Amino acid sequence: MRSCVLCLEPITISTPKEHQHETYVSLGVDSLCFFCMQSLPWLQQSCLRCGLPMPISQPACGTCLSLNLYRDHTLAAFEYRYPISEMISAYKFNHRLEFLPVFSQSLYHQIQQYIHRIGKPEVLIPVPLHVTRLQERGYNQSLLLVKLLSKALDIPFLNDFCSKVHETEPQLKTPATQRYNNVQSVFELSLPASKAQYKHIAIVDDVVTTGATVEALSKVCSNAGVQTISVWCIARAC
Ligand SMILES: [Zn+2]
Ligand SMILES: [Zn+2]
Numbered sequence: 683m684r685s686c687v688l689c690l691e692p693i694t695i696s697t698p699k700e701h702q703h704e705t706y707v708s709l710g711v712d713s714l715c716f717f718c719m720q721s722l723p724w725l726q727q728s729c730l731r732c733g734l735p736m737p738i739s740q741p742a743c744g745t746c747l748s749l750n751l752y753r754d755h756t757l758a759a760f761e762y763r764y765p766i767s768e769m770i771s772a773y774k775f776n777h778r779l780e781f782l783p784v785f786s787q788s789l790y791h792q793i794q795q796y797i798h799r800i801g802k803p804e805v806l807i808p809v810p811l812h813v814t815r816l817q818e819r820g821y822n823q824s825l826l827l828v829k830l831l832s833k834a835l836d837i838p839f840l841n842d843f844c845s846k847v848h849e850t851e852p853q854l855k856t857p858a859t860q861r862y863n864n865v866q867s868v869f870e871l872s873l874p875a876s877k878a879q880y881k882h883i884a885i886v887d888d889v890v891t892t893g894a895t896v897e898a899l900s901k902v903c904s905n906a907g908v909q910t911i912s913v914w915c916i917a918r919a920c
Contacts, residue, residue, distance in 0.1 A: 684712075684713070686713070686714050686715035686718050687713045687714060687780045687781060687783075687784060688714055688715075688718040688765065688769070688784075689715060689717070689718050691715055693713075693714075693715050711783075711784055711787045711788055711791075712783070712787070713780070713783050713784055714784055721765065722760060722765065722766055722788075723760050723761040723762075723763040723764075723766055723917075724759070724760060724761075724788075725758050725759060725760050725761050725792070725917075725918060727739045728756075728758065728918065729741075729742060729743035729745075729746060729756075730742070730755055730756070730757075730796070730799070730800070731743070731746040731751060731753070731754065731755060731756065732745065732746050732751065732753075732756050732893060733756030733757065733758050733890055733893075733913070733915070733918040734918065734920060735761055735918065735920055751893075751897065751900070752897055752900035752901045752903070752904045752911060753885075753893075753896060753897065753900040753911045753912070753913050754800075754910050754911050754912060755796075755800045755911075755912040755913065756890060756893070756896070756912075756913040756914075756915070756918065757789075757792055757793060757796055757800070757912070757913070757914050757915070758789075758792070758890065758914075758915045758916065758917055758918035759785070759788035759789040759791070759792045759915075759916055759917065760788065760916060760917040760918075761917065761918060761919075761920065762889055762891070762917040762918060762919035762920070766916070766917050767917070769781045769784070769785075770785075770888055770889055770916060770917060773785070773823060773888075774819070774823045774888060775819075777820075779821075779826070782826055782827065782830065783830070785827060785888075785916045786827055786830035786831055786834070788916070789827070789831065789914060789915075789916060790830075790831060790834045790835065793831070793835065793914060800912055801882055801910065802835075802837065802882075803837060803880075803882045803883050803884040803910075803912055804837070804838075804880050804881060804882055804883065805837065805838055805839065805840050805843075805880055805883050805884075806828050806831060806832055806835075806837055806838070806839040806840075806883070806884050806886055806914075807828070807839065807840050807841075807843040807844065807883055807884070807885055807886070807903075808822055808824035808825040808827070808828040808839070808841060808885075808886050808887075809824045809885060809886070809887045809888075809895060809896070809899060810822070810841075810844055810845050810846040810869065811824075811846060812846040812847075812848070812849040812850075812868075813846075814849055815849065823888050824886050824887055824888055825841055827886055827888070827916070828841075828886045831886065831914070837884075840873075842872050842873060843871070843872060843873055843878065843883075843903075844869045844870060844871055844872055844899060844902055844903075845869070845870055845872045846868055846869055847868060847869070847870045848867070848868040850868055867898075868898060869898055869899050869902045870902065871902055871905075871906050873906075875906055875907070878903075878906040878907065878908070879906075879907055880907075880908050881908070881909045881910060882908070882909065882910040882911075882912070883903055883908050883910075883911060883912070884911075884912040884913070884914050885899055885900065885903070885911065885912070885913050885914070886913075886914050886915070887913065887914075887915045887916075888915060888916050888917070889915060889916060889917050889918075889919060890913065890915045890917075890918050890919065891919040896913045896915075900913070
């Protein structure tokens with residue numbers, strides 16, 4: 683019998699009748715029990731440009747209108763709050779790969795809701811890890827997510843589009859003011875520019891906090907000639 687990856691109880695209890703109308707019942711997240719699924723901080727309404735939670739969904743928030751962002755869209759499945767914050771940390775730093783299907787299935791559901799508005803990207807790219815960090819961790823958490831999304835959405839992925847050429851401190855341990863500066867010029871196009879000619883790509887990351895990392899990567903893509911840049915992430919921090 684399957685167990686819930688969060689509370690470890692067997693998944694035996696079916697959705698109570700009074701909850702059957704709720705949208706997350708049909709999300710297809712098959713490794714959580716109903717009660718844990720209900721406890722997750724699903725991102726309901728957000729700014730479609732930067733992904734920040736908003737009282738109502740809108741194409742761009744006030745902050746986006748005053749900034750010239752390289753990315754065109756940001757979609758997240760969750761707000762970066764407990765227990766998703768703990769699950770993502772465990773996934774990244776403690777090899778808790780059993781949480782991966784929860785992330786990919788939830789994000790897939792969110793993408794399905796919006797793909798008619800943002801359009802289907804031609805290719806998915808994971809946020810690259812610096813080679814030192816990759817050796818330390820043994821896996822790129824964004825690449826594992828990309829592989830599942832690529833299969834579910836039938837969109838190819840490229841792991842060698844960009845590389846991370848300088849190491850930075852883990853973002854969540856760095857004061858917010860330093861994060862933006864830290865990620866300037868840390869990414870480089872790895873493909874010859876002639877092979878990077880895409881109209882629309884989606885960058886996949888685990889958590890978007892200030893957005894500095896995905897902006898730095900979006901800048902590289904934009905400079906390579908990519909016209910539309912979407913960012914898809916498990917969770918968006920406020
Ligand atoms: Zn559970
Ligand atoms: Zn915004």
